[in-house]
Amino acid sequence: MPPRPSIGTQASQVASRRKRSKGDLTxxxxxxxAERLLETRSLDEIAVDELTSGAGVSRSTFYFHYESREAVLLALSERVADAMHESAALWLRRGSEPPEDAIRRALTAALTLWRNHGPVLRAALRARDVNPRMREFWSEVGRRFIDxxxxxxxxxxxxGLALPxxxxxxxxxxxLESMNEQACFTQSLSRRSPARDRKLVDALTVIWLRSVYGITQ
Structure with missing residues (x-):
């Protein structure tokens, strides 16, 4: 299986039409x-020197771009939040697609995001309990989703399609959004299993369909 792309790499592919500056690359x-190190350790256990060494930059260069490790996590969170909104849009702008298909695709995309970037998402959600900037950021993300x-x-x-x-x-x-977050958080902690992931998506889809549309399967 080829290595999965990092959040930074995915973002760079989206922006490939413009020439990136040295600062962008740094x-x-x-x-x-940071994303790679978060796969095995918490943010508190990662030293700035490890970030600079892994990125091949000096400490002064690091602090030119980010004021702290927490600022790095916030930047990662911003990127993954954009991807989360894109996955939600599969249902939010479903057009003529049947509700079941749109919801299933959106949930599959969300769970895939958690599978690919679980360490970042888990670190970000834990940080919101102790970091005011992260708490404010994720509160705004949550409001945007819920609205x-x-x-x-x-x-x-x-x-006339949904239950009153x-x-x-x-x-x-x-x-429903809180349910999604908790279910995906827990699933991201387990070993990858396409079969288990499909079962979770199936269960979440049924709950959404019954709760919103009154559709039973």
Whole structure:
């Protein structure tokens, strides 16, 4: 199996049409190093010297780009959050696609993201309990997700496709998004298994369909 791309590498592919500066490459090298180290250790256990050594830069260069290890984690979080929104959009902008198909694709994409970048996501979510900047960032990410999901539920209700409330759309979206986060967090801690991942996606899809649309399988 080929090595999976890092968050920094994925972002660089998206931006491949523009010529990257030396500073871009340096930032990416630092982020890639941090992501790799987070696979085996917590952020507190990673020294700045390890980040500089892995990225091939000096300490002064590191601090030119990031004020701390926490700032590096925040930058990684920003990138992975963008990818999370892209996965959610598979349902939020489903068009004429059947709800079951759109929800299943969105959940599969979200779980794949957790599988590929679980160490970063877990470190970020743990950091929000102790780091005010991370707490503010993830609170905003959560609000964005919940607001968008609630709006989609309201649209589906208005079209006669989804069950009417109660609960109100925002509360329902909050509960479902919290369920997704906890389920994916736990699954990312286990050994990779396509079969187990499909079962989890199947279960989450059923819950979403029943809760939003009243569809039973």
């Amino acid at each position: 930032s990416q090298a630092i982020l890639d190093t 968008a999901a609630a709006e989609q539920i309201e649209r589906e209700r208005a079209a 409330g109660p609960p109100d759309a925002r509360l329902l979206a909050t509960v």
